[in-house]
Amino acid sequence: MNSNVMTNDTFEISLRRAAIIAGCALILMAVAAGFSYGFVMTSLIVSGDAATTFRNIQASESLFRGGIGGFLFVLLCDIVVTWALYIFLKPINKSLSLLAAWFRLVYSAILGAALLQLVIAARLVHGSDYLAASGAVQVQAQTMLLLNGFNDLWAVSLVVFGCHLLVLGYAVFLSGSMPKILGILLFVAGLCYVGSNFAHVLLPNYDNYKANVDMVLSLPEALGELGFGIWLLLRGGKKDALTS
Numbered sequence: 001m002n003s004n005v006m007t008n009d010t011f012e013i014s015l016r017r018a019a020i021i022a023g024c025a026l027i028l029m030a031v032a033a034g035f036s037y038g039f040v041m042t043s044l045i046v047s048g049d050a051a052t053t054f055r056n057i058q059a060s061e062s063l064f065r066g067g068i069g070g071f072l073f074v075l076l077c078d079i080v081v082t083w084a085l086y087i088f089l090k091p092i093n094k095s096l097s098l099l100a101a102w103f104r105l106v107y108s109a110i111l112g113a114a115l116l117q118l119v120i121a122a123r124l125v126h127g128s129d130y131l132a133a134s135g136a137v138q139v140q141a142q143t144m145l146l147l148n149g150f151n152d153l154w155a156v157s158l159v160v161f162g163c164h165l166l167v168l169g170y171a172v173f174l175s176g177s178m179p180k181i182l183g184i185l186l187f188v189a190g191l192c193y194v195g196s197n198f199a200h201v202l203l204p205n206y207d208n209y210k211a212n213v214d215m216v217l218s219l220p221e222a223l224g225e226l227g228f229g230i231w232l233l234l235r236g237g238k239k240d241a242l243t244s
Contacts, residue, residue: 006057010040013087015087015088015091015236015237015238016236016237016238017237018084018085018088018236018237019084019088019232019233019235019236019237020232020233020236020237021080021084022080022081022084022085022088022229022232022236023095023189023229023230023231023233023234023236024233025077025080025081025084025224025231026074026077026079026081026228026229026232027224027226027229027230027233029074029077029078029081030222030225031073032060032070032071032073032077032230032240033070033071033074035066035067035070036066036067036068036069036070036071036074037067037071039067039139040063040064040066040067040070040217043056044056044057044063044064044067045057045147046215047207050140050141050143050144051137051140053140053143053144053147054125054139054140054143054144057121057122057125057143058125061122061125061126064118064122064125065122067118068115068118068119068122070114071118074111074116075108075112075115076109077160078104078107078111079105079108082101082104082105082108083101085097085100085104085168086098086101087099088232088236088237089168089171089175092171092174092177092192093171093174093175094115094168096170096171096174097171098165098166100164100168100171103160103161103163103164103167104161104164106160107157107160107161107164108157110153110154110156110157110160111153111154111157113153114149114153114154114157115150116152117146117147117149117150117153118146118147118150120146121143121146121147121150124139124143125143146191150202151200152201155197155200155201156197158193158196158197159193159194159197159198159201160193161193162189162190162191162192162194162197163190163194164185164190165187165189165190165193165224165225166186166187166190166191166194168186168187168190168228169182169183169184169185169186169187169189169190169224170183170187171183172186172228173187178231178236179231182227182231185223185224185228186224186225186228187218187224187225188220188223188224189220189221189223189224189225190224192217192220192221193221194218196210196213196214199213204242205208214243
């Protein structure tokens, strides 16, 4: 056999390395999502007030585009996490690993579609030609519609993401090589994502109390995702990893 021929094993990575990659990406994307949604979106967008929202974004266009960049970074990290978690979970349960990966890829695809709404909104805010052609009120309304479209698409994507966490939590709980509490936390986080974002899609008045619900559910969601990310970074793939 020619020694220059690459074998399939050449590009394989260890479970430990896959765990480190997934853990780092999970933590980095949590920081990016906190910046883009927790700071940029909440500080610039005023629900139900298109004119004020438009002026806020116009006055802080660089910050708004930075928020879009943060979401794009999240999207790229999600793809990396999907790949790394599939490798890490495949020896434990190939079927659950594949199902979890598909849920996360579908979530990423919907998030990508949602991001296009923000990109178009940024063009509307930046382009003086749109204001001259359509009038300020109409452009402001179109911008708000795009921002609402982003929120709705993202809510749909987070329902799918919640399903990913449910499968992931189940796989972790059954693994025997990871702490069962991690599986429980991931499962609870998945239920929170599915429940709150189903409500966003189905209940017309959900925006009136969405902020309060998000405040309550943010803790179990963060505990599940960040707890798993930190464990992967510190213990994932090690032979002496805790299993209780």
